[in-house]
Amino acid sequence: MKTYQADKIRNVALVGHSGSGKTTLTEAILYATGVTKRQGRVDDGNTVSDFSKEEINRKVSISTTSIPVEWNNVKFNILDTPGYFDFVGETYGALRASEGAILVVDASSGIEVGTEKAWALLEKHKRPRFIFINKMDKENVKFDKLIDDLKAKFGNKIFPFALPIGEAEKFKGFVNVRDEVAYKYTDGVREEIDLFEEEKEAIAEIRESMMEIVAESDDELLEKFFAEEEFTTEEIARGISTQVANGELVPVFIGSAEKNIGMDYLLSVIERYIPSPADVGSVVGTSNGEEVERKMDVNEPFSAIVFKTIADPFVGKLSLFKVLSGKLTKDMEVYNPNKDKTEKLGGLFVLRGKNQIEVNEIVAGDIGATSKLQVTQTGETLCIKSNPIMYEKLSYPQPTLFFAVEPKAKGDEEKIGSSLQKLAEEDPTFTLVRNTETKQLLIGGQGNMQLAVITEKLKNNYGVDMVLSTPKVAYRETIKGRAEVQGRHKKQSGGAGQYGDVHIRFEPSTEEFEFAEEVFGGAVPRNYFPAVEKGLQESLEHGILAGYPVVNIKATLFDGSYHPVDSNEMAFKIAASLAFKKGMEAANPILLEPIVRVEVNIPEDYMGDIMGDINKRRGRILGMEQQEDGSQLVIAEVPHAEMFEYAIDLRSMTQARGSFTMEFVRYEEVPAEIAQKVIEEAKAEKE
Numbered sequence: 001m002k003t004y005q006a007d008k009i010r011n012v013a014l015v016g017h018s019g020s021g022k023t024t025l026t027e028a029i030l031y032a033t034g035v036t037k038r039q040g041r042v043d044d045g046n047t048v049s050d051f052s053k054e055e056i057n058r059k060v061s062i063s064t065t066s067i068p069v070e071w072n073n074v075k076f077n078i079l080d081t082p083g084y085f086d087f088v089g090e091t092y093g094a095l096r097a098s099e100g101a102i103l104v105v106d107a108s109s110g111i112e113v114g115t116e117k118a119w120a121l122l123e124k125h126k127r128p129r130f131i132f133i134n135k136m137d138k139e140n141v142k143f144d145k146l147i148d149d150l151k152a153k154f155g156n157k158i159f160p161f162a163l164p165i166g167e168a169e170k171f172k173g174f175v176n177v178r179d180e181v182a183y184k185y186t187d188g189v190r191e192e193i194d195l196f197e198e199e200k201e202a203i204a205e206i207r208e209s210m211m212e213i214v215a216e217s218d219d220e221l222l223e224k225f226f227a228e229e230e231f232t233t234e235e236i237a238r239g240i241s242t243q244v245a246n247g248e249l250v251p252v253f254i255g256s257a258e259k260n261i262g263m264d265y266l267l268s269v270i271e272r273y274i275p276s277p278a279d280v281g282s283v284v285g286t287s288n289g290e291e292v293e294r295k296m297d298v299n300e301p302f303s304a305i306v307f308k309t310i311a312d313p314f315v316g317k318l319s320l321f322k323v324l325s326g327k328l329t330k331d332m333e334v335y336n337p338n339k340d341k342t343e344k345l346g347g348l349f350v351l352r353g354k355n356q357i358e359v360n361e362i363v364a365g366d367i368g369a370t371s372k373l374q375v376t377q378t379g380e381t382l383c384i385k386s387n388p389i390m391y392e393k394l395s396y397p398q399p400t401l402f403f404a405v406e407p408k409a410k411g412d413e414e415k416i417g418s419s420l421q422k423l424a425e426e427d428p429t430f431t432l433v434r435n436t437e438t439k440q441l442l443i444g445g446q447g448n449m450q451l452a453v454i455t456e457k458l459k460n461n462y463g464v465d466m467v468l469s470t471p472k473v474a475y476r477e478t479i480k481g482r483a484e485v486q487g488r489h490k491k492q493s494g495g496a497g498q499y500g501d502v503h504i505r506f507e508p509s510t511e512e513f514e515f516a517e518e519v520f521g522g523a524v525p526r527n528y529f530p531a532v533e534k535g536l537q538e539s540l541e542h543g544i545l546a547g548y549p550v551v552n553i554k555a556t557l558f559d560g561s562y563h564p565v566d567s568n569e570m571a572f573k574i575a576a577s578l579a580f581k582k583g584m585e586a587a588n589p590i591l592l593e594p595i596v597r598v599e600v601n602i603p604e605d606y607m608g609d610i611m612g613d614i615n616k617r618r619g620r621i622l623g624m625e626q627q628e629d630g631s632q633l634v635i636a637e638v639p640h641a642e643m644f645e646y647a648i649d650l651r652s653m654t655q656a657r658g659s660f661t662m663e664f665v666r667y668e669e670v671p672a673e674i675a676q677k678v679i680e681e682a683k684a685e686k687e
Contacts, residue, residue, distance in 0.1 A: 001068065001350060001357050004075040006278035006296055006365030010270050011077045011322070013094040015122065016104035017114025018060055018083030021134040023049045025104060025257040025266075026067050026080045032188065032263035033069040035352075039260070048353035049080045053460050062453055063426075064090040064308060066320060066351050066367055071267050077367045083114045085656050086450035089396050089429035091121060093307040093378065096394055097322040097367055100128040100244075100274035102266075107254070108138035111149055113656045119154055120629075128244050128275055130251040132266060136164055137171040137256040147252065154250070159210065161251040161269075162262075163202055165193075173261065174254050177203045177210065178236060188260030213249050214239030237272060244273045277365025283324045285381070285389040292389050294325040298363045301387035302326030302334075307394075309378045311422040313461045319376055320351065320369045324391070326384075327363040335385035338393070339375045342385060346372030378428050396428045399444030400660060401647035403451060404472065406441075408465035417441065419462035423454055430454060437549070438472040448648055473641045475678060476592040476667050477543030478552045482507040483586035487579025489571050500571030502532055503559035506583035513540060514554040524560040524572070531569035532557055535576030544584045545591055545675075546682030551667070555583070591675040592667040594640040597622075600650065602658040604632050609653050617642035618671075637665060 014022040023042055026049045031039040040047035045056035049065040061082040068077050079094040081087075095101065101122055105115055122129050133146065143164050150158045162174040165182060173184040175195065180203060184193045195203075215225035217239040224231065231239070243249035253269055255262025277296045284293050285303070294300050308320040328334070330348035335341075349356040351369045362368030376382065379393040407416050420432045420443065430451075431444045445451045451468065458464050484505045491498040502524065515533045524532070536555050543550045560575075598619070602610055611621055611634065619638035627633055643662060650658045670678065 001070070001075075001359060003359070003361055003363055004366065005298065005363065007276050008073065009075050009077065009277055009365045010100075010274050011079070011098040011277065011365070011367060012270055012274050013064075013079040013081055013091070013098040013101040013127075014104055015081055015091055015094075015101050015118040016083055017106065017109070017112035017118070020083060020104045020106040020109070020112070020114070021257050022080050022083060022104050023047055023061055025132070025134060025263075026065070026078055028257040028260050028263045029069055029076075029078060029267065030067065032260060032267070033071045035069055048355075051354045053456075057456075058453075060084055062087055062090075063310075064094045065353055066369075068350050068352055068357075068367070071264075072271065074271050075366070076267065076270060083118075084449060085114070085117065085651070086445065086447035086453075087429075088117075088121075088446060089427055090308075091118070092394055092396055095121065095125045095127055096305065097307040097320075098127070099277060099280055100270075102270070103129055103131045105131055105133050105146075105150075106138075107133045107135045107141040107143070107146065110146055111153055116153070116657070126247060128247060128273070130161075130244065130253060130269065130273060131158070133252060133254045134257050136254050137169060137259055137261070139168050141167060141171075143254075150252065157248055157250050159213070159249060159251050160206060162254045163199065163206075164254055171256065171261070174265075175199050175203060176265075177206050178240070179233070180207070183265065185259075185261040188263065190264060210240075211236075213243055216248070217242040217246075241273055241275075245275050245279065283391065285391040287389050294389060296324060296364045298327050300325035300364065301384055301389075302328055302332070303381065303383040303389050303391070304328065304334075304362075305391050306373075306376055306378055306380050306382065309426050311426040311461075313422075316346070316371050317373065317422075317425070318351070318369055318371050319373045320367065321362075321382060322367050323362050323364050325364050325389075327361050328368065328382075329361045332384075334382045335388060336376050336380055336382060337388045337390040338377075338380040341375045343373050343376055343382070345370045377425055394428070397446060397659075398661060399429065399431045399446065400662065401447055401451065402442050402444040402471055402644065403468040404438075404440040404470065405443050406467045406469065408467055412464050412466075413441075415462070415464050416458070416466055419458055419464055420454070422462075423457060427454075435471070435474065437474045440471055442471055443468075446647070447651065470644050473678075474594060475546065475548040475670070477545050477548050477550045477584075477589060478592055479506060479508055479584060479587035479589050481586070481588035483583050484558075485579050485582040485586055487575040487577070487582065489575040489578060490566075491571075492566070497563070497566035498568065498571040498574075499563035499566035500528070500568075500573075500575035501561040502557055502572065502575045502579050504532075504536075504576070504579045504583060505556040505558055506580075506587045507554050507556075509552050509554035511554070512551050513537065515557075516554065517557040519557060519559065524557065524562060525567075528562070528567070528569060528572040529557065531572040532576040535573035536580055538573075539577045539580040543589065544581060545589050546679045547686065548591070548682075550584070551592070555580070591670040591678060593670045595637050595665050595668050596640050596643060596662045597665045598636050598638050598643065598646075598660055598662050600634045600636070600658060600660040601627065601631055602634065602654055604630070606654045606658060607632055607634070610634055610650075610658070613649070613653065614638060617646075639668075639670075640664070 027040040030036045065080045081091045165173045175182045303325045304321040304323045306321045310318040488501045540550045619636045622635045625633040
């Protein structure tokens with residue numbers, strides 16, 4: 001594959017609801033550009049884009065795939081992203097590497113949740129975009145209604161640039177509104193046909209509004225518009241490109257990926273309306289704490305950002321990057337400023353699906369890949385050490401669904417840990433944590449589909465089987481009352497004996513643990529105080545109710561006795577632990593549970609359901625806040641024990657429109673009937 005300069009490159013992400021046909025569209029583009037001789041089908045499991053075992057089995061995209069194609073002396077890097085919400089992290093990476101996006105909509109299904117979510121992401125990342133309405137050959141497609149729905153949902157910046165010719169099975173092409181021509185497709189080949197009178201009337205009205213938007217792109221064009229002068233084709237194209245880049249205009253194009261209708265035209269509009277890396281001009285990073293600007297130009301010092309990592313057990317680690325300035329050649333040594341380490345490249349290539357195409361260089365604006373980077377992770381910068389720069393890392397959504405992990409086979413613990421670590425490098429929205437309290441290994445992600453895929457990958461790629469279960473709650477124990485108790489340890493059985501005797505007062509405290517002494521007249525010698533404190537501290541690890549750590553307790557040593565020969569530190573340590581057990585029993589012990597602050601973002605229609613559900617989870621609503629986009633933020637405090645599967649439940653309650661974040665705030669007393677159950681379960685587990 002030859003080297004293309006930045007002005008001849010188009011990096012475009014395909015986004016949209018799962019099943020809208022993004023992968024089929026990618027396959028149609030591969031076929032239309034002559035890369036493949038036969039168009040792959042998702043149902044047949046033979047697509048270039050979805051190649052992993054998990055994707056073929058599930059018939060859905062799980063990770064972003066880079067598909068470079070050449071057409072009309074332009075290189076198109078098509079980034080096919082998953083539409084399923086659990087894999088949203090993949091879309092974040094693709095948007096980081098692209099200058100524009102195509103929002104793919106299924107003509108027969110209309111606006112779906114994934115369409116709304118993809119639009120929201122494009123708005124957040126301020127990406128120029130257009131909409132491609134796919135599957136125009138399906139039954140029950142109502143084009144005019146769909147355009148009205150898109151305008152109602154996303155605003156009047158939505159503009160149909162193509163009108164269909166024929167419906168359902170008879171869909172054969174479209175009218176090009178901008179150029180006032182009609183095209184018919186036969187076996188993927190386009191030919192121009194005459195316009196009908198009603199088609200001319202339909203486009204005249206749309207063109208009038210289109211010219212207004214074109215005029216607003218430039219002062220000269222505005223003057224020309226008011227003087228009622230005609231725009232040239234070049235002026236129209238320039239005005240549209242400016243308004244698309246500004247986000248003021250979102251053109252709508254149509255076609256059928258499966259029947260190869262509109263694919264060549266789609267490439268021409270990507271070239272025309274999606275900005276090239278050269279159009280973006282420059283990027284901003286930091287060097288030694290100072291802000292630095294780099295031109296997206298081949299003559300600048302080299303810098304790139306890694307936007308995706310693939311953990312392949314056979315090939316090794318692959319890193320996909322976008323060059324933001326300068327160029328990268330295969331013999332260069334690169335520097336990672338995030339880790340302050342230099343890296344050697346394991347070859348230089350472009351990826352097309354799983355196929356590696358070797359290249360000699362990757363220049364500013366283009367996307368490439370390398371293998372075997374030792375320390376570099378997704379989101380990090382690569383540059384040259386003599387001229388360093390660091391770009392802002394991507395912030396990904398935090399995991400909201402956690403499961404505890406155990407190996408199916410004994411002895412696989414270590415293998416599970418290292419294999420999951422590799423998968424966590426591949427997916428920044430997936431996390432692996434060891435809970436030191438409950439001694440469980442936890443995996444966290446965006447939803448159950450993502451974690452099911454992780455489980456499958458672990459088995460398919462690393463030969464390890466694991467079992468998922470609900471994590472244990474990190475309960476605590478404390479006391480509500482006050483008690484004075486004696487702890488006495490006496491042991492005499494030949495040789496040196498052991499003797500320690502303490503009187504300790506236990507009471508609640510705001511501190512995690514307080515130790516004080518009020519001993520008079522040397523009843524307990526001062527040199528044994530540290531042993532008493534240590535005995536108590538060790539006892540805090542396991543409470544008497546269910547064996548959970550004890551907190552918020554004050555212990556005051558106020559009396560005791562000792563033996564001049566038999567007393568020693570060990571004896572006083574044991575005496576303190578005996579006193580602790582008695583003191584806990586006598587001072588009204590209770591169980592505490594972690595409380596989390598939950599912020600749930602939902603469309604207003606779901607308010608009643610969400611608030612009712614939070615109440616059922618023993619939660620307290622703290623407030624509601626209207627958001628700029630019209631959604632509502634519900635703020636509540638809920639026991640953590642009630643929240644483990646909230647990610648799944650919220651998704652089903654809101655048709656996946658809701659999202660939430662959660663953070664620990666404090667511990668509170670567990671209601672008696674629930675506490676009883678927890679204590680019984682803990683005792684049963686010990687037995």
